[in-house]
Amino acid sequence: xxxxxxxIDDILERYPKQPQHLISLLQDVQAEYKYISxxxxxxxxxxVGVPLTQAWAVATFYKSFSLEPRGEHEIKxxxxxxxxxxxxxxxxxxCERDLAVARGHTTEDLRFTLDTVKCxxxxxxxxxxxxxxxxxxxxxxxxxxKRLEKL
Amino acid sequence: xxxxxSAAQLAGLQKKLLKAQDPKRPVVRVCLGPGxxxxxxxxxxxAFKSTIKAKKLRAKVQPxxxxxxxxxxxxxxxxxxxxxADLFYVRVKPEDVEEIVEASLVKGQVVERxxxxxxGARYKSAAEIPFYKMQQKIILKNVGIIDPLKIDDALMAGAxxxxxxxxxxxxxxxxxxxxxLSGLRGxxxxxxPTGRKxxxxxxxxxxxxxxxxIIGNGEEGDPGAFMDRAIMEGDxxxxxxxxIIGAYALGANKGFLYVRHEYPIAIRHLSIAIEQARSLGxxxxxxxxxxxxxxxxxxxxxxxxxxxxxxxxxxSLEGRVGEPITRPPYPAQQGLWNRPTIINNVETWANVPHIxxxxxxxxxxxxxxxxxGTKIFSLVGKVKNSGLVEVPMGxxxxxxxxxxxxxxxxxxxxxxxxxGGPSGGIIPYEFKDLPPADMKPARVGLSAPVPISELxxxxxDFDSMAQTGxxxxxxxxxxxxxxxxxxxVARYFLRFLQEESCGKCLPCRLGLKGMQEFLDKFxxxxxxxxxxxxxxxxxxxxxxxxxxxxxxxxxxxxxTSIRYFRxxxxxxxxxxxxxxxxxxxxxIYRVDPKTCNGCTLCVRNCPQDCISGRKKKPHTINNAACxxxxxCMDVCPVGAVIxx
Numbered sequence: 076x077x078x079x080x081x082x083i084d085d086i087l088e089r090y091p092k093q094p095q096h097l098i099s100l101l102q103d104v105q106a107e108y109k110y111i112s113x114x115x116x117x118x119x120x121x122x123v124g125v126p127l128t129q130a131w132a133v134a135t136f137y138k139s140f141s142l143e144p145r146g147e148h149e150i151k152x153x154x155x156x157x158x159x160x161x162x163x164x165x166x167x168x169x170c171e172r173d174l175a176v177a178r179g180h181t182t183e184d185l186r187f188t189l190d191t192v193k194c195x196x197x198x199x200x201x202x203x204x205x206x207x208x209x210x211x212x213x214x215x216x217x218x219x220x221k222r223l224e225k226l
Numbered sequence: 227x228x229x230x231x232s233a234a235q236l237a238g239l240q241k242k243l244l245k246a247q248d249p250k251r252p253v254v255r256v257c258l259g260p261g262x263x264x265x266x267x268x269x270x271x272x273a274f275k276s277t278i279k280a281k282k283l284r285a286k287v288q289p290x291x292x293x294x295x296x297x298x299x300x301x302x303x304x305x306x307x308x309x310x311a312d313l314f315y316v317r318v319k320p321e322d323v324e325e326i327v328e329a330s331l332v333k334g335q336v337v338e339r340x341x342x343x344x345x346g347a348r349y350k351s352a353a354e355i356p357f358y359k360m361q362q363k364i365i366l367k368n369v370g371i372i373d374p375l376k377i378d379d380a381l382m383a384g385a386x387x388x389x390x391x392x393x394x395x396x397x398x399x400x401x402x403x404x405x406x407l408s409g410l411r412g413x414x415x416x417x418x419p420t421g422r423k424x425x426x427x428x429x430x431x432x433x434x435x436x437x438x439x440i441i442g443n444g445e446e447g448d449p450g451a452f453m454d455r456a457i458m459e460g461d462x463x464x465x466x467x468x469x470i471i472g473a474y475a476l477g478a479n480k481g482f483l484y485v486r487h488e489y490p491i492a493i494r495h496l497s498i499a500i501e502q503a504r505s506l507g508x509x510x511x512x513x514x515x516x517x518x519x520x521x522x523x524x525x526x527x528x529x530x531x532x533x534x535x536x537x538x539x540x541x542s543l544e545g546r547v548g549e550p551i552t553r554p555p556y557p558a559q560q561g562l563w564n565r566p567t568i569i570n571n572v573e574t575w576a577n578v579p580h581i582x583x584x585x586x587x588x589x590x591x592x593x594x595x596x597x598x599g600t601k602i603f604s605l606v607g608k609v610k611n612s613g614l615v616e617v618p619m620g621x622x623x624x625x626x627x628x629x630x631x632x633x634x635x636x637x638x639x640x641x642x643x644x645x646g647g648p649s650g651g652i653i654p655y656e657f658k659d660l661p662p663a664d665m666k667p668a669r670v671g672l673s674a675p676v677p678i679s680e681l682x683x684x685x686x687d688f689d690s691m692a693q694t695g696x697x698x699x700x701x702x703x704x705x706x707x708x709x710x711x712x713x714x715v716a717r718y719f720l721r722f723l724q725e726e727s728c729g730k731c732l733p734c735r736l737g738l739k740g741m742q743e744f745l746d747k748f749x750x751x752x753x754x755x756x757x758x759x760x761x762x763x764x765x766x767x768x769x770x771x772x773x774x775x776x777x778x779x780x781x782x783x784x785x786t787s788i789r790y791f792r793x794x795x796x797x798x799x800x801x802x803x804x805x806x807x808x809x810x811x812x813x814i815y816r817v818d819p820k821t822c823n824g825c826t827l828c829v830r831n832c833p834q835d836c837i838s839g840r841k842k843k844p845h846t847i848n849n850a851a852c853x854x855x856x857x858c859m860d861v862c863p864v865g866a867v868i869x870x
């Protein structure tokens with residue numbers, strides 16, 4: 076985890092005040108704070124000059140944005156075609172059982188967010204699970220459990 | 227870095243770099259492609275650096291460690307190649323590094339145990355391995371060879387030579403003509419002739435002066451395809467070079483690279499490449515002293531499959547929700563901020579420099595009529611050798627799957643191949659005749675159909691693939707075996723598309739949901755034979771009525787699976803059985819008492835506590851409580867858990 080968090084103003088200043096920068100700004104705020112709070116959403120709207128409804132529509136349409144705080148660790152189980160054929164679905168279910176959290180959600184202690192992704196492009200190693208920035212290739216329920224225990 | 231002001235200066239720099247290179251210097255190339263990364267390639271590379279440092283080899287033999295893009299043979303990762311010794315090591319682990327350094331770098335010996343071996347043969351060099359031997363690498367030529375973070379490396383491999391030729395020796399008209407004559411068609415899936423698209427935009431821009439935009443589509447959303455990722459990560463300058471040539475031909479001063487956010491490494495490598503090109507003056511103002519200005523920026527996708535569709539990309543770049551709009555007007559006529567905009571897939575862009583360099587005739591000689599050049603496929607699924615494969619268009623599917631891919635391990639033949647992702651279809655090993663007229667491929671092909679009866683003999687080109695009811699698409703090729711259920715795969719794609727549908731038009735939004743309900747029923751062993759026909763007619767309505775390609779091609783997986791695997795549907799519906807043993811409601815897990823050694827691993831790992839049995843005695847599963855999670859199968863060391 077990063078020690079310091081950038082001020083929202085510093086992020087806003089990266090972009091000119093034009094509507095086309097809405098998505099890039101949302102991405103930067105998401106990356107920095109791991110979610111987009113209502114206050115930040117309003118500040119972004121003011122900066123790029125779009126109505127809150129449009130920003131809301133965009134933030135809920137694209138999957139990489141979260142309007143709720145995310146967990147410390149993000150577990151993304153790949154459900155691309157090859158991963159699906161090789162049992163990716165069983166891995167998500169195992170995570171749901173082990174972490175007691177449904178896919179797309181975050182554990183109450185904000186430790187883990189469990190998500191599924193549609194192909195991370197490492198199909199030759201299916202099934203693949205991404206744990207934060209790392210890949211776990213040819214994953215099985217035991218290997219995934221072992222990995223999660225280490226976190 | 228000093229700005230380059232002319233083509234001659236660029237040529238001079240290339241010459242100087244090549245001259246300064248020591249051909250005898252040992253180079254260790256560690257593959258950091260997606261497949262190898264998932265197997266710990268970063269640690270292997272680190273081990274090389276630290277071992278060489280610890281052994282003070284830097285001064286003695288001065289080996290150069292290069293972290294490269296994808297070598298292609300992903301199933302054998304981590305891959306390490308050594309030159310000039312021409313050695314190719316597979317499945318390299320960090321603990322093997324010391325031996326490689328000692329034996330191969332210091333003593334010039336071969337570490338036999340790390341060579342690739344198959345059918346009793348051992349291969350020292352990659353070029354001899356059947357997987358590579360049958361490929362023809364043009365777009366992937368430098369991927370896995372150069373260090374993608376060093377522009378000098380790219381320049382030495384010939385990058386930006388075509389760009390200099392195009393800008394200084396060719397007129398925009400010449401370039402558009404050459405690309406048209408080459409027959410290049412869109413590699414992202416559509417297969418639209420690139421030259422024709424460019425011509426349209428150029429004509430409109432002439433009649434209606436103002437800005438023109440170009441976009442590189444790197445939103446590689448099709449599950450099972452990762453060639454765009456490999457190009458962007460492994461040879462980012464190839465994409466840039468293609469785009470600059472295109473921009474010059476079209477008179478564009480501004481370009482965008484739209485890359486999906488699931489590919490952070492691709493975004494990083496492209497960003498670095500853009501910075502390098504800028505500092506050399508290959509991007510920016512007055513490029514090579516020709517008066518041509520062009521700059522590029524990267525826009526990260528935000529996680530929406532539909533944003534691979536060109537009008538949705540435009541909406542996204544303008545900061546809106548990625549909803550497609552009706553075409554025409556096509557983006558080439560009215561695109562980004564209502565100006566002519568050319569959107570090409572990044573693989574298409576990477577083809578352009580080669581066409582400019584070697585000419586249209588050379589390019590058309592590479593493939594078959596109407597599908598020229600080479601295409602990269604990601605060969606994955608139940609195939610022995612999986613990875614990225616580049617072959618000339620028109621090579622047969624049998625050659626790709628059986629000869630390059632080595633077939634299905636332990637099975638005589640594959641069951642089917644799924645191509646083109648969610649827009650494509652499932653084609654079986656054998657088919658008796660061509661699909662009937664009611665199965666319309668996404669885009670009608672340009673060449674006349676040739677009857678074929680075996681998938682093995684199917685030439686892999688745009689039009690032959692379309693005849694089967696599937697599409698070539700982005701190049702994903704997923705091999706299925708007898709343990710894969712087509713009903714389940716069709717259901718999987720429908721769920722995928724339903725989740726990714728933007729919801730703008732009704733046929734896609736509600737139609738896909740309706741289709742999914744049928745498939746859900748079938749997978750539970752319910753439904754009737756009439757339901758299959760109902761599903762077919764609903765699928766056709768969705769295809770005909772949807773606004774964009776997502777809904778327009780959504781019926782393909784369903785229609786092809788019904789067409790070619792009707793018996794499997796009937797087995798689900800009538801016999802309530804899933805022959806492949808996949809659909810959860812129709813299977814049971816059982817422990818084979820003969821194989822079970824009574825280790826109790828499954829007993830301890832069962833989340834339902836429904837496996838009983840004492841140590842050293844065969845275990846049994848209580849099927850009433852079993853949730854078919856597969857945990858027992860995953861942990862069983864002797865393969866005693868079977869599905870029925």
